[in-house]
Amino acid sequence: MLDTAMITEHIIKQIKTVQDPEIPVDIFELGLIYKIEVSEDGMVDIDMTLTTPMCPVADSLPMEVQEKVLKVEGVKDVNLKVVFDPPWSKSMMSEEAQFVLDMF
Numbered sequence: 001m002l003d004t005a006m007i008t009e010h011i012i013k014q015i016k017t018v019q020d021p022e023i024p025v026d027i028f029e030l031g032l033i034y035k036i037e038v039s040e041d042g043m044v045d046i047d048m049t050l051t052t053p054m055c056p057v058a059d060s061l062p063m064e065v066q067e068k069v070l071k072v073e074g075v076k077d078v079n080l081k082v083v084f085d086p087p088w089s090k091s092m093m094s095e096e097a098q099f100v101l102d103m104f
Helices: 004-015 060-070 095-100
Strands: 033-038 043-048 077-082
Touching (some): 004 033, 004 060, 043 060, 060 077
């Protein structure tokens, strides 16, 4: 049986290595990851968003996330969806990201 909690932790670590090229904070701390679900068979469902639908990396950023998650031991496949509901806002950022970007 897979330890889905441990796999989720490793997935988050991998996602934290992905940065929006225009903002010096990783996409997890930016609040762009809405959902991570790991099933017992190693399938991972991720819902993520972009800071704007017209984001210049709209094609490459989700692919980078998928590639990083597939490197996690125990992950068999990734179903990644880019969603825009709810729309991203600055309030979704972690305190750490707000501090780094001086947005308190």
